[in-house]
Amino acid sequence: KAGVTQTPRYLIKTRGQQVTLSCSPISGHRSVSWYQQTPGQGLQFLFEYFSETQRNKGNFPGRFSGRQFSNSRSEMNVSTLELGDSALYLCASSLDGGRTDTQYFGPGTRLTVL
Amino acid sequence: AQSVTQLGSHVSVSEGALVLLRCNYSSSVPPYLFWYVQYPNQGLQLLLKYTSAATLVKGINGFEAEFKKSETSFHLTKPSAHMSDAAEYFCAVSDRGGNKLVFGAGTILRVKS
Numbered sequence: 709k710a711g712v713t714q715t716p717r718y719l720i721k722t723r724g725q726q727v728t729l730s731c732s733p734i735s736g737h738r739s740v741s742w743y744q745q746t747p748g749q750g751l752q753f754l755f756e757y758f759s760e761t762q763r764n765k766g767n768f769p770g771r772f773s774g775r776q777f778s779n780s781r782s783e784m785n786v787s788t789l790e791l792g793d794s795a796l797y798l799c800a801s802s803l804d805g806g807r808t809d810t811q812y813f814g815p816g817t818r819l820t821v822l
Numbered sequence: 823a824q825s826v827t828q829l830g831s832h833v834s835v836s837e838g839a840l841v842l843l844r845c846n847y848s849s850s851v852p853p854y855l856f857w858y859v860q861y862p863n864q865g866l867q868l869l870l871k872y873t874s875a876a877t878l879v880k881g882i883n884g885f886e887a888e889f890k891k892s893e894t895s896f897h898l899t900k901p902s903a904h905m906s907d908a909a910e911y912f913c914a915v916s917d918r919g920g921n922k923l924v925f926g927a928g929t930i931l932r933v934k935s
Contacts, residue, residue: 741921741923750925751923752925753922753923753924756922764921798865805921807854807917807918808854808873808916810856810868811868811921812868813858813865813866814865815863815864815865816864
């Protein structure tokens with residue numbers, strides 16, 4: 709079974725621009741979560757989507773948004789980029805998003821904001 | 823709110839020595855706990871998880887962890903370190919109400935030859 713895939717793997721943007729990251733979950737998985745990883749703040753939860761609905765949201769500003777499509781693929785968007793948005797963005801998928809469900813992570817998208 | 827504390831941001835062991843990575847949690851609901859490993863430029867890979875069945879959990883690559891409620895701990899161990907174990911390790915607790923993971927700060931494991 710193919711794992712979680714994320715595209716692109718690397719991105720360079722400038723302040724003020726917006727960016728869209730894509731995540732394809734493992735086949736059959738309906739829950740997709742996004743995390744931001746930075747050296748200073750570590751791994752932080754952004755949001756979770758299940759059956760095209762945002763079910764859970766972390767403590768990030770409204771510039772961070774996402775969506776999920778009917779095939780469970782997910783995108784996250786960051787508008788008006790700031791230098792502090794430079795990070796590794798990880799996507800994880802799981803079968804049904806329960807508390808004991810294993811989340812399988814993709815390789816991440818490395819975003820650099822100049 | 824759920825939280826995780828990993829004691830020691832860096833741990834160094836000799837090849838063949840015992841690996842012990844410490845994790846303490848705080849949870850207002852029955853905790854479900856996970857250990858993940860991250861190799862450079864890669865995502866996270868699940869090593870093992872505790873979901874209230876056996877308190878001693880065996881994972882991949884010879885790792886295991888013991889859930890101790892009285893100590894609110896879930897330390898990760900491996901009897902004999904291998905060079906390939908060098909990576910960053912994250913302990914996480916599953917938050918209430920869904921699939922949100924709350925991670926510790928991570929521990930970088932160095933294995934000396």
